[in-house]
Amino acid sequence: MADITLIFCYPDCENRPSKASITHKIDENFGNLFRHLEASWTMFGRQKEGSLAFSYNQRWLEDSETPQTAAMKEGDIINCVEVLRLTIIHPSASARMFTVDPADPSVTFSTLFGAYRTAAGTDLAQLCFRVHNMQLFDNDRIVETMRTLGRSNEDFVITAMPADFRFSFQEDRELSVASTTLSHLYLEPSRGTTPEVMLRELKTALHKIDAHWLSTLICSWPEPCPPQNDGEILSNFASYFMIWRDDNTERGRRQPADKFFADQINTIQSLEQLYNDWQAESVAAAKFHKSAQKTSTNSLKHAIQANAVRRMLREANMISILGRLIEAWNTHGIATISSGPGLPSDLQILRECYDITVEDQTVEHILVAQNGSPGSFGGSDTVVRGTPTDFPSPVESISPADFSKKTEQSPSRRESARLKSNKRQSLAPPAASSVIAVQETRAPGSQLRPATFAFEVHKTRREIIQHEWNTIAREAGAAEIEFVNEVDDEEVPQGISILFSYIERSYVYDIGIPRSTVLAGCRCRGKMGCRNARRCSCQSNLEGIPAYTSKGLFTFKSDSEIIECNSTCACPADCINRVAQFPRRLPVHVFKTLKRGWGVRVPVDLVRGRVVGLYTGLLIRREEADKLLGSRASYCFDLDVNEEPDEEPPENAYSVDAYGCGNWTRFINHSCNPNLQIISVVYDTAPEDNIPYLAFVATKNIPAFTELTIDYNPAHQTEFQLKKYREKAHTRRKKSKNQTRFNDIWDEAADFNQRMTLAAQLGMLATLFRS
Numbered sequence: 001m002a003d004i005t006l007i008f009c010y011p012d013c014e015n016r017p018s019k020a021s022i023t024h025k026i027d028e029n030f031g032n033l034f035r036h037l038e039a040s041w042t043m044f045g046r047q048k049e050g051s052l053a054f055s056y057n058q059r060w061l062e063d064s065e066t067p068q069t070a071a072m073k074e075g076d077i078i079n080c081v082e083v084l085r086l087t088i089i090h091p092s093a094s095a096r097m098f099t100v101d102p103a104d105p106s107v108t109f110s111t112l113f114g115a116y117r118t119a120a121g122t123d124l125a126q127l128c129f130r131v132h133n134m135q136l137f138d139n140d141r142i143v144e145t146m147r148t149l150g151r152s153n154e155d156f157v158i159t160a161m162p163a164d165f166r167f168s169f170q171e172d173r174e175l176s177v178a179s180t181t182l183s184h185l186y187l188e189p190s191r192g193t194t195p196e197v198m199l200r201e202l203k204t205a206l207h208k209i210d211a212h213w214l215s216t217l218i219c220s221w222p223e224p225c226p227p228q229n230d231g232e233i234l235s236n237f238a239s240y241f242m243i244w245r246d247d248n249t250e251r252g253r254r255q256p257a258d259k260f261f262a263d264q265i266n267t268i269q270s271l272e273q274l275y276n277d278w279q280a281e282s283v284a285a286a287k288f289h290k291s292a293q294k295t296s297t298n299s300l301k302h303a304i305q306a307n308a309v310r311r312m313l314r315e316a317n318m319i320s321i322l323g324r325l326i327e328a329w330n331t332h333g334i335a336t337i338s339s340g341p342g343l344p345s346d347l348q349i350l351r352e353c354y355d356i357t358v359e360d361q362t363v364e365h366i367l368v369a370q371n372g373s374p375g376s377f378g379g380s381d382t383v384v385r386g387t388p389t390d391f392p393s394p395v396e397s398i399s400p401a402d403f404s405k406k407t408e409q410s411p412s413r414r415e416s417a418r419l420k421s422n423k424r425q426s427l428a429p430p431a432a433s434s435v436i437a438v439q440e441t442r443a444p445g446s447q448l449r450p451a452t453f454a455f456e457v458h459k460t461r462r463e464i465i466q467h468e469w470n471t472i473a474r475e476a477g478a479a480e481i482e483f484v485n486e487v488d489d490e491e492v493p494q495g496i497s498i499l500f501s502y503i504e505r506s507y508v509y510d511i512g513i514p515r516s517t518v519l520a521g522c523r524c525r526g527k528m529g530c531r532n533a534r535r536c537s538c539q540s541n542l543e544g545i546p547a548y549t550s551k552g553l554f555t556f557k558s559d560s561e562i563i564e565c566n567s568t569c570a571c572p573a574d575c576i577n578r579v580a581q582f583p584r585r586l587p588v589h590v591f592k593t594l595k596r597g598w599g600v601r602v603p604v605d606l607v608r609g610r611v612v613g614l615y616t617g618l619l620i621r622r623e624e625a626d627k628l629l630g631s632r633a634s635y636c637f638d639l640d641v642n643e644e645p646d647e648e649p650p651e652n653a654y655s656v657d658a659y660g661c662g663n664w665t666r667f668i669n670h671s672c673n674p675n676l677q678i679i680s681v682v683y684d685t686a687p688e689d690n691i692p693y694l695a696f697v698a699t700k701n702i703p704a705f706t707e708l709t710i711d712y713n714p715a716h717q718t719e720f721q722l723k724k725y726r727e728k729a730h731t732r733r734k735k736s737k738n739q740t741r742f743n744d745i746w747d748e749a750a751d752f753n754q755r756m757t758l759a760a761q762l763g764m765l766a767t768l769f770r771s
């Protein structure tokens, strides 16, 4: 079976645009790439890690090049991201098929890949893929390209999935979005189309706009995406409707009145049905939004939900506008057509349609502006009232069935105007045909305001990510995290986007890493029980000296792993041997340094021994970690506290990769004179599992706002120190020369490891000269 090259979007530091990463499925790195994608592209929320992103080179789009000829290179910029459904076909005779569906949270790529690996070993060459494009039509060039790719590789099958994709983001509600090639978004009903068809087409067109908007949102997230514009569609609809109305009015004048009225009633009834359906959806969207707001922790998800509300608000406004059009027709359909000047109310209606594109108002603003108080909204006093929580019928007071009643009650039929009836109406002054009086239903002085919704997408990148991280941190009981940049205008650290998964205090286990074996607990009774470290079985490795003081500070008395009391222990939660397991109480600043990228500080003084936090991320096997390269590797911490430097790591050696997921500790920079050290702590796994947490502890009293640092390689420093002491005399003699050359060497040392070596040398020199 032919080997294939898959080109994935490898989410990079800048988030958008992304860079290409090329892998062959037989490459050793192949599994890593998938895992990385899964960790990074959590487009549909944390629960739906199966979502995969697959990217296309812009050149493919422009030149219809196939991947074979496009020759995409590592690092090429990718401009387009699509969400795919990926199926892996098991190569054995039983040919089982596993599918990752972004809408199905239960099957993630990890489970899929794990199942494959279990069933097929690691013979990745036999892996088959079936990729279902969820966003594009058959005739789209991307799909064409993918088809070519599919044809050229027996085992790579592309199936275009037309417009039935639904973004599902909560069990009880789906926001339906018909996908499309994004053209033909505008409603162009032919003359003579009935209002029912027009309305249906209008709704379809609006959904297409939503689909477009959502896909733009997802692809460009967290950059703001252009506002939706469905006012034009509505005004288009309105003008056609008015043409239709005028035609019918004209016809009505020629037809027997009872036949005309019977037709009118039928039309009104069917329109009413459509309105009701539409309204029910709006109500559901509003209710859903309200409940989703409570549970949402994902900004992208929230933006999608916000879109549902915005749709609801605009629909409410449209319903009001359409209602008025129909009302005008219903009331005056057989009125005498005059040849007077234009019809102001129709013109106004068209203007209102255009106004629907206005994007700069919040829901609250609209509620207040339109009705004087939050809690109700609507353009006229006949329109909609209520809050998004308890959304009343937007058409309640304007449903077509009511139109006639209202008209009878209303004496205020004032406005008359003229409307072009022979072609599509625009906002140009109307020029011909009918005069139809329209009931003015608004309270005097009140203005119909467009119902629009201000989006989270208008927030800065920093605000969005900070909010996201803090939501997750709060859920874990931890204090605030703030991004601070007083150096330049970088909003958040490189590589941090909404796709980075913040994890306050746990690991994400890679495929195949076993969960902890059964925990053993101590039998100490009462708060004081564990103070006697000799009697507490959890502390049996500490030679009788507890790891922490009664104030929860590390004692620095032992360099053994700390086995904190756990959930199976008899002691209470406030025993002396529980510190690192509690949520972080220190607020943290991730701040931009002058020369070391982003670093970490805390806005309060720290005392020696204070545990400040845990390193988190993807827990991977050491052999996987050894394959990591470049910047990816610099966020990977080996869980090697129990290992001897000269010995081979044990079979169950692990590392923590904080590149795609992790917490603020991934920004702790290196120093040869650090103020933090790492201690190894176990509390939710058994010590023999070899999966401790790495806790950062203050090694000295640290004033507030001092950068927190660790020595990235303390073992290296010790070896280095020994070597340097041996060379002491020689080094001394060369001091001044070395010192002057140091800056040049430092500048030349682009590689981080080189610099670390130099930094260590500098630190050593300083020590030697002081002595």
Ligand SMILES: C[S@@+](CC[C@H](N)C(=O)[O-])C[C@H]1O[C@@H](n2cnc3c(N)ncnc32)[C@H](O)[C@@H]1O
Binding pocket: 493, 494, 595, 596, 597, 598, 599, 634, 635, 666, 667, 668, 669, 670, 671, 752, 755
């Ligand atoms: C774990 S990250 C620390 C966070 C990093 N500064 C950032 O902005 O994402 C490690 C990387 O930080 C940079 N770094 C850490 N300590 C440094 C130091 N003392 N001097 C220069 N760069 C440093 C190096 O680029 C290193 O690869």
